[in-house]
Amino acid sequence: MSTATAAGTSTASRLRLVVGRLHRRLRTEGGSDLSPLLLSALVTIEGHGPLRLGELAAREAVSAPTMSRALAALDERGVVTRTPDPADARSVLLTLSPEGERVLAEVRATYTATLQRRLDRLDPAQRHALEDALPALEALLAD
Known part of the structure; x- marks a missing residue:
């Protein structure tokens, strides 16, 4: 090598x-009590919805039964809305409910505040180095 x-x-x-x-x-x-799968599913629905269960499962790389169980938990919390799919009467489309939007906003605000507290512990040179590295890190997300 x-x-x-x-x-x-x-x-x-x-x-x-x-x-x-x-x-x-x-x-x-x-402080979020959402599992990583539940949180990821909410973010995916927000960004790509409305989605059918199968589409959501594929985007999350889990089986349909696993996603069905996750959706049951999301339904129980009232964070998703199921509406009939006009293209297929047997299917439903998933969107975020107003409660889901509120939960995501709260989780994001909490994560940002938590990260800000960690950033505040860095010295100015370290913070500047991170700021300079952000474009490169963001480029890693490109497909």
Whole structure:
């Protein structure tokens, strides 16, 4: 393995570890009682809805029965709305309810505040380095 390849692998490994741990800490400290799947499903419905259950399951890379159980939990909380699919009377379309919009806004605000408290502990040079790295990190999200 070349030195450049080893350095790239080390960077990738460190970044994976930091992002994963930071995400877990945000979830833990963020105070949301939504499981990662429930929260992800809400975000997906918000961004891509209205969706059928099968479409949501495919986007979340889970089986239809798993998504059906998740939707039952979301229904129980009143955060999704099911409406008949005009293209297929046997199907329903899922959208966020006003309560779902409120829950997502609250979770995002809590996660942002939690992350801000962590950023406030950094020295100015570290914060500046993170700000400079944001375009590169955002580019990693591009498909």
